[in-house]
Amino acid sequence: MANSPNVNVTVDARETLADRIEDLLPQTQCTKCGYPACRPYAEAIATGVANHNQCPPGGIEGVARLAHLLGKPVIPLNLENGVERPRPLAVIDENVCIGCTLCMQACPVDAIVGAAKQMHTVIEALCTGCDLCVPPCPVDCIAMIPVTGAKSGWDAWTQDQADAARDRHDRRLARQAHEREAAEARAAARQAERHAGRPVSHEESDAQPASVAAPAIADDPEARKRAIIQAALERARKKKEELAKLGAAPKNTEHVSADVQAQIDAAEERRRRLGLAGGSEKNDSDH
Known part of the structure; x- marks a missing residue:
């Protein structure tokens, strides 16, 4: 022993x-x-x-x-x-990041900062090397880079770092619980107002079935614009599915919204221009 x-x-x-x-x-x-x-x-x-x-x-x-x-x-x-391995650090490729925020949502210690549709970055001192930000990235722009040489396990980590990481994780859980409670309270308030006979708001009317909202589209330029954009996103999604069958698309695109999918398409175009597209270039040359 x-x-x-x-x-x-x-x-x-x-x-x-x-x-x-x-x-x-x-x-x-x-x-x-x-x-x-x-x-x-x-x-x-x-x-x-x-x-x-x-x-x-x-x-x-x-x-x-x-x-x-x-x-x-x-x-x-x-x-x-x-x-057991040397401690890695998450590094985001700024040229490919689409600002989808999925990595931020996955990070258990709030070590990633950024905003929707803007480039994200990792705060090196806060990253625990957990790998959790890698799978949800729809454009595979996050790499885990070893930063402790041959040191691994507790030789690559300190008690102070562990204590700080636990504190950030606990604060994140508390914040998420508070946000859930606030969202539930808002939903309950809206439900109560509806039962009281309050007219449905504009936001709520947006949630009506398409068959109800369709007659207004012809007379609403903004609604027409949204419909055109949605149709374009749907075409992009179908095209991405076709590319995925050929092995020419990002790996993690199964559960993303149409908006994120459009960002993925733009990122793939940037990859092609930067010479990072790999299989995509081959497929392009076949046509």
Whole structure:
């Protein structure tokens, strides 16, 4: 058995076992352990549902820390959860980013800043290297670049960084809960007003079926413009589906809106101009 690591764990009578386990996790919030965040994983270990070798960012030292606390043997990292590796940093290709905000929504520690339809960037000091921003990017413009040389696991991470990441994650969860509560309150207020007989607002009328709104389009220039744009977006979506069958489109386009799809098309055109299109150029030359 490996020697127990020199880890100082301050025991408070008010602390639960899950609290003490969570204090030993790197707080990257990467979900590689099979749980949505570090806290649920800590609770699963404490209740015996999960093993103490499911955290790749913590590496073998992380396993040893948990083993020491739990009085269990140091066992190899479970490769089904991933491998120990140098800590990566998310880097966004500014030439290709379309500002869809999907990476911002995925980042568990608010390390990505930007605005809709504007280039996003990663705050290096806040990135935990969790990889979660990569899959939802519809134009595959995010790369994970190792930044710690040969250092991996806890050698590539510090307790101060872990504590800061946990704080940002907790604040993000609190903000999201507040936003959900506010949205539910607004929806309840609108429902109550409708039951009270208030006339339907312009925003609500936009949600009416197309068959109801269609007669007004002919007399409304703005409505005609929106209809033309929507038709163009639908054509772009169908074209993208055809390109995807030929292997000439971004990989992650299954669940994006028509607006984001239009941005993807523009990004692909930029890729072609920059010589980054790969298979797209080949297909273009075939015609």
